[in-house]
Amino acid sequence: MARSIETSQLTVARAAAALFLQRGLAATSGADIAEAAGISERTVWRYFHNKESCVAPLFAKSWKYYAEELRRWPHFQSIEAHLAECFDLAKQPPEWIADGLLIVRLIATLPDEPDLRPVWLASYHRGEDELAAIIGDRLGRSHGDFDVRLCAAAVLAAIRVIDETISIAAIRYAQEFTTAEVVAQTAKSIRAVSHLPFCDPVEPRPFGGSGPMLSPDAERAGRTE
Template identity: 35%
Template sequence: MPSTEGWFKASDGLGAEVVGKPSLAQRRREALRLEIAGEAVRLFTSQGVAGTTGEEIARAVGISSRTLWRHFPTKESCVLPILSAGLRFAVDQLAAWPSGMTLVDFVTRTGRSGTLPPAAPAILDLIRMTSTEPALRAVWLQAHDDALPVLAELLARRSGGSADDLRTKVHAAAVNGALRAAAEEFAHRYADDPEASGEEITACVLAALRAAAEGLPY
């Protein structure tokens, strides 16, 4: 299966495909958006979401408020690039998923050498905040909503079916939901354990995927 690198439009998180390598202007735009996201997380973590303004985020990055609002409609939406980067990392891991192997078996096999994305500390801080900050929760859910068509396309390529088939959409939603539940479980379970590694997140992902694979027992 081909890598997912280059699939995503910088301005839209995970939601849209692009053809070819991003231009220099697009890469610079993405770098700025990630820098804004990093400063937003730092400020939200240190002084709270309510105690942080968009103007403060802009000053921390060294840009004008006008530039900040050209990239993001709200201060909370500033964190979307980091959340999308975490999901992109997870989807990229599936590029090595061999044919003839179930997803649970693949994650089990690769779990011994599982790694966390480079922005993991910021991502985990954000995920923890989404449980008490409704506006951040909305951004977290938006990141997963953006990921749905990407996961559907990945599963369709694997099965030879269509990403528009209801069955494929349901399977993509199940994988998406499992990834979200696992990330939230990991973020809260290991909030006080900075040494938690890829093995722990793999265990959470496996538990969520197995629950999804069981189907509905009701």
């Protein structure tokens, strides 16, 4: 049942996004969204509290994608190697690519549609707990540790700024980016804001937890301190 509701909400989000892009937010009504989604207006308001929030499931899909991919991140890989696999468009289903383009186009309207920005920001804020869990698991630390939570918040903010910068540059200024460029800039930005060493390969420990892989010289130096 929950899956069915989530699918229905995403259908509404796609319809709303298409209308916002075509007509603008002000010229789109709840009735318009309901008609485009093939449901009653009453159902739209059962799912969402206003028309702006109708695109929340699409915005959330952006950070959820990062979270899903990072949960599958092997301990022996660096952030650069893993992101290169995540962003390989040849491995993505057509629906994911279509939604991704819709999200990019929607993000590019934020400078002209300020009422959508709170929805965009809130979608990323909701991802902090999930990312904290991923970072904590990778480093063998509690998800609730202040440093872990701070790192998660900083990384999500960096990813959000990357999304905004690339989307606006691509849609408004017709700039093109290769997958390698996106991977390099994303990894560089994540490293720049991370004060915990989770971006590099980590070594699982036999009695629980994990930690960054150190060279023999670094390990000896650590034992003598």
